[in-house]
Amino acid sequence: MPEPDQRLFFLLQRAAHQLRTASDRRLLATAGITTAQLGALFAVRDEPGITQQGLAHTLGLRESAVTGLVGRLTAAGLVVKRAHPREHRAVVLELTDDGAAALDAAQPEVERFNAEARALLGEDEFTRTAAAMRALAYWESP
Structure with missing residues (x-):
């Protein structure tokens, strides 16, 4: 009998893909959102006034990826952008009633x-x- 697969990186990637695919299908059917959008909505709800930079950090994504994600969320009416109270070039994100309903x-x-x-x-x-x-999600590899 062959040894169980021990390629952790491969197994994590495969599991993440399998889980994301199944989760996206189910969430789209029940709430009209994807897994990525769900994570962003949770972050906006849990940290009122979060900036796009803060959202990128929370989600572990590049700011360029979050820009597109936020664009899709605002276009869908799930979040709104407001001027940051102290930083003129930054915006804060707020959950809309539709965003709360999706959650x-x-x-x-x-x-x-x-x-x-x-x-x-x-x-x-x-x-x-x-x-x-x-632990793996917040691991800082040397």
């Missing part, structure tokens, strides 16, 4: 997704996996 619509699907992952992995392994993913 509300997505919440049952997020809970269902987590329940399915818990059933697949078991509660202890789910907790360990979540902790490992948090």
Whole structure:
């Protein structure tokens, strides 16, 4: 019997793709948003007045990628840009009522997704996996 695949980077990439594809399909059907948009909406909701630069940092994306993401969110009426109170070239992002409604619509699907992952992995392994993913998400490789 062959050894289980130990190529962690490959497995993480494959798992991320599989999860994002399934999550996008489900979120689009229930809330009309993608996984990336969901993450951005959570960040805007959780940190009122976040800047695009702050959003890029929170999401671990380049500012150029966040510019496009924010453009799509504003075009969809899910967030609005307001002038930054102290920095004339910066804008702050605020969740609209439609953005809050999209988060509300997505919440049952997020809970269902987590329940399915818990059933697949078991509660202890789910907790360990979540902790490992948090550690890897904020790991600073030398």
